[in-house]
Amino acid sequence: MNTTLRTEGISKQWGAFKANSDISLTFEPGGRHALIGPNGAGKTTFINLLTGALQPTSGKVFFGDQDITSRSQHERVKMGMTRTFQINTLFLGLTVLESVVLAISERDGLYRNWFRTVAQQTEAIDEALALLATLRLDRDINTVTRNLPYGKQRLVEIALALATKPKVLLLDEPAAGIPSTDSAELFEVISQLPRDVTVVFIEHDMGLVFRFAERITVLVGGKVLTEGTPAEISADQRVKEVYLGEAAHDE
Numbered sequence: 001m002n003t004t005l006r007t008e009g010i011s012k013q014w015g016a017f018k019a020n021s022d023i024s025l026t027f028e029p030g031g032r033h034a035l036i037g038p039n040g041a042g043k044t045t046f047i048n049l050l051t052g053a054l055q056p057t058s059g060k061v062f063f064g065d066q067d068i069t070s071r072s073q074h075e076r077v078k079m080g081m082t083r084t085f086q087i088n089t090l091f092l093g094l095t096v097l098e099s100v101v102l103a104i105s106e107r108d109g110l111y112r113n114w115f116r117t118v119a120q121q122t123e124a125i126d127e128a129l130a131l132l133a134t135l136r137l138d139r140d141i142n143t144v145t146r147n148l149p150y151g152k153q154r155l156v157e158i159a160l161a162l163a164t165k166p167k168v169l170l171l172d173e174p175a176a177g178i179p180s181t182d183s184a185e186l187f188e189v190i191s192q193l194p195r196d197v198t199v200v201f202i203e204h205d206m207g208l209v210f211r212f213a214e215r216i217t218v219l220v221g222g223k224v225l226t227e228g229t230p231a232e233i234s235a236d237q238r239v240k241e242v243y244l245g246e247a248a249h250d251e
């Protein structure tokens with residue numbers, strides 16, 4: 001099945017206020033796609049419509065050939081669309097390896113099965129080790145997650161999301177709150193994830209966006225202003241005026 005994620009004329013309205021208006025976007029499999037736009041442009045609302053956290057007022061979401069507009073968040077995760085969540089207290093108290101093994105075991109339903117073979121447990125541990133190596137956390141596997149620096153905790157969140165074996169990973173400001181020296185490293189790891197994972201991310205730091213995104217969609221006032229490659233977006237006069245101009249004034 002072709003698992004291109006796409007929206008068709010999606011809108012979200014609260015009363016008379018339109019947070020998203022008629023957004024039609026396609027995310028090519030394996031791409032690294034950034035959503036940018038000024039504060040309040042509707043980026044988080046759009047991600048929530050993709051994950052199923054919000055239902056659109058009108059329009060549709062397709063994953064491959066399937067119309068998933070009315071599917072629950074849980075169903076979408078099972079189909080291969082995952083977003084990161086803040087690590088909860090349970091995971092904070094476990095080591096990095098324990099957390100990821102737990103997430104893999106949960107995915108495979110091993111904890112609902114009282115009889116777990118040693119082979120099944122070994123497979124989960126091996127898979128967790130491989131995943132943590134991809135995220136450059138191999139030196140931290142035995143560290144209790146709450147003792148890790150904040151940037152590495154964000155990577156553990158991504159590891160837990162990847163443990164669901166997503167085809168699409170949705171990231172809402174993954175580097176928020178991380179010192180800027182660490183955020184580039186975080187994005188380097190994200191951009192080097194296997195190409196069978198499509199990554200869609202919201203990011204305010206334009207340096208990171210232009211360095212790591214392959215396609216960029218600019219949202220303004222809930223609508224798509226334009227979409228293109230980083231070169232196309234940085235050359236677009238309208239983007240400079242409504243977004244990059246504003247960012248420049250903020251600095």
Ligand SMILES: Nc1ncnc2c1ncn2[C@@H]1O[C@H](COP(=O)(O)OP(=O)(O)OP(=O)(O)O)[C@@H](O)[C@H]1O
Binds near residue numbers: 040
């Ligand atoms: N549940 C809600 N009810 C009413 N208005 C909402 C709701 N959620 C979001 N909004 C409004 O929708 C608009 C878009 O918000 P959204 O969080 O999607 O923007 P954003 O582009 O992610 O902004 P930021 O970059 O500041 O995070 C904002 O004006 C926000 O106040």
